[in-house]
Amino acid sequence: MIDFRSDTVTQPTVAMRKAMASAEVGDDVYGDDPTVNRLEAMAAERFGFDGALFTSSGTQANLLALMSHCERGDEYICGQQAHNYKFEGGGAAVLGSVQPQPLANQADGSILLSDIEAAIKPDDIHFAKTRLLSLENTIGGKVLSAQYLADAQALAFNHRLKIHLDGARIANAAVAQGVAISELTQYFDSVSICLSKGLCAPVGSLLLGDERLINKARRWRKMLGGGMRQAGILAAAAELALNEQVERLAIDHDNAHYLAEQLQGVAEFEVNVAEVQTNMVFTKVSDKLDITAIAKVLKKQGILLSPGSVMRLVTHADISRNDIDTFIKALKALL
Incomplete structure (x- = not known):
C-alpha cells in the first residue's frame, strides 16, 4: 500500500x-x-x-x-x-x-x-x-x-x-x-x-x-x-x-516538497509549496470534486488517503519518490 x-x-x-x-x-x-x-x-x-x-x-x-x-x-x-x-x-x-x-x-x-x-x-x-x-x-x-x-x-x-x-x-x-x-x-x-x-x-x-x-x-x-x-x-x-532514523527524515521532507509541487499541476487541488516545511502537505480540494469517492477508488488501487475539504498527506519512510509519481498519475487518470 x-x-x-x-x-x-x-x-x-x-x-x-x-x-x-x-x-x-x-x-x-x-x-x-x-x-x-x-x-x-x-x-x-x-x-x-x-x-x-x-x-x-x-x-x-x-x-x-x-x-x-x-x-x-x-x-x-x-x-x-x-x-x-x-x-x-x-x-x-x-x-x-x-x-x-x-x-x-x-x-x-x-x-x-x-x-x-x-x-x-x-x-x-x-x-x-x-x-x-x-x-x-x-x-x-x-x-x-x-x-x-x-x-x-x-x-x-x-x-x-x-x-x-x-x-x-x-x-x-x-x-x-x-x-x-x-x-x-x-x-x-x-x-x-x-x-x-x-x-x-x-x-x-x-x-x-x-x-x-x-x-x-x-x-x-x-x-x-x-x-x-x-x-x-x-x-x-x-x-x-x-x-x-533521525537524519533520514530529510528525505521525507524533500518528498513532501516534491509531492506539493506535483499537486500544483492538478487543477482541483490548491497547495502552497512554500508552506511545506517538514513531511506534511495540506491541500485544499475543490468543492466540485467528490474526494471521498476518489479516495475509495484509489484505495482499490493500493493508495490510501484521508479525504477532506482540506486534505493532509504525510510522507514517511515507506513513501518513495516513485510512490508519489504513481499517486499523481492515478489521480490525474481519475480526474
Missing part, C-alpha cells in the same frame, strides 16, 4: 525486527529490563534531562506530563490545535481533573505570547490555578523557531509556570532547522518524543524531565496500566529509531 494518511503507519526496519527478536529483557515495572534502562539513560543524556520514561504512546507520555505537572483543579495553557487538547480524548480533564485553556494558534503554529500572558489566571479562589504552558513542535507540519521557544520559556519562568513540549515530531523540527534535537528541547521542563511516527519504531514514546517529574510520572504510568513488563522488546526498536 502507498499510505499517505500518517507517518504512524511506518513499518519497523529489518534492523529493528532483528533487535527486537534478540533483545535482552527483564521486568520493567521492577526496573529490571536492561534494554529499557539503556534507552532511557541514553535519551536523558542526549536530550539534556535528568531522566526519561519509556511509555506506550505519545498520548500516554503527554498525559503523564500534564498529570505530573498539575494537580486536580489546575489548568494548562495550550493551542486550539494542540494534540494534547484536541486529539487525545480529553484525558487531562477526564483522568487528571486538569483544565485545558486553549488559545488560538497562529498561521505559523505559534501562540501569541501576549495571548498566553493574558490567559494566565490571577491568584484568586474563583479561578483554576494556571500551572503549565504546553507547546507543540512540529504542529501541523510547521516548525516553531528556537527564538520563539526561548521567548516562551522566559514568559513561563517569569510567571512561575512550568513549560512542556509535545515533541511528537521534534526530530522533524530539528532536521528541518539543521540542529540537534537537544537544541530545541533545552527550553522545556518536560518533553514527549514519539518514536513510532517518522522514526519507524513499532510502538513507544519517551517522556523526559527532572527526577521529581519522572518519578511522579512513573507512578501515574503504573496507575494508568502502562507498566509493560518485558518492554525491552519494544525498547530495542526505539533505540534504533533514535540512533538510525
Whole structure:
C-alpha cells in the first residue's frame, strides 16, 4: 500500500525486527529490563534531562506530563490545535481533573505570547490555578523557531509556570532547522518524543524531565496500566529509531516538497509549496470534486488517503519518490 494518511503507519526496519527478536529483557515495572534502562539513560543524556520514561504512546507520555505537572483543579495553557487538547480524548480533564485553556494558534503554529500572558489566571479562589504552558513542535507540519521557544520559556519562568513540549515530531523540527534535537528541547521542563511516527519504531514514546517529574510520572504510568513488563522488546526498536532514523527524515521532507509541487499541476487541488516545511502537505480540494469517492477508488488501487475539504498527506519512510509519481498519475487518470 502507498499510505499517505500518517507517518504512524511506518513499518519497523529489518534492523529493528532483528533487535527486537534478540533483545535482552527483564521486568520493567521492577526496573529490571536492561534494554529499557539503556534507552532511557541514553535519551536523558542526549536530550539534556535528568531522566526519561519509556511509555506506550505519545498520548500516554503527554498525559503523564500534564498529570505530573498539575494537580486536580489546575489548568494548562495550550493551542486550539494542540494534540494534547484536541486529539487525545480529553484525558487531562477526564483522568487528571486538569483544565485545558486553549488559545488560538497562529498561521505559523505559534501562540501569541501576549495571548498566553493574558490567559494566565490571577491568584484568586474563583479561578483554576494556571500551572503549565504546553507547546507543540512540529504542529501541523510547521516548525516553531528556537527564538520563539526561548521567548516562551522566559514568559513561563517569569510567571512561575512550568513549560512542556509535545515533541511528537521534534526530530522533524530539528532536521528541518539543521540542529540537534537537544537544541530545541533545552527550553522545556518536560518533553514527549514519539518514536513510532517518522522514526519507524513499532510502538513507544519517551517522556523526559527532572527526577521529581519522572518519578511522579512513573507512578501515574503504573496507575494508568502502562507498566509493560518485558518492554525491552519494544525498547530495542526505539533505540534504533533514535540512533538510525533521525537524519533520514530529510528525505521525507524533500518528498513532501516534491509531492506539493506535483499537486500544483492538478487543477482541483490548491497547495502552497512554500508552506511545506517538514513531511506534511495540506491541500485544499475543490468543492466540485467528490474526494471521498476518489479516495475509495484509489484505495482499490493500493493508495490510501484521508479525504477532506482540506486534505493532509504525510510522507514517511515507506513513501518513495516513485510512490508519489504513481499517486499523481492515478489521480490525474481519475480526474
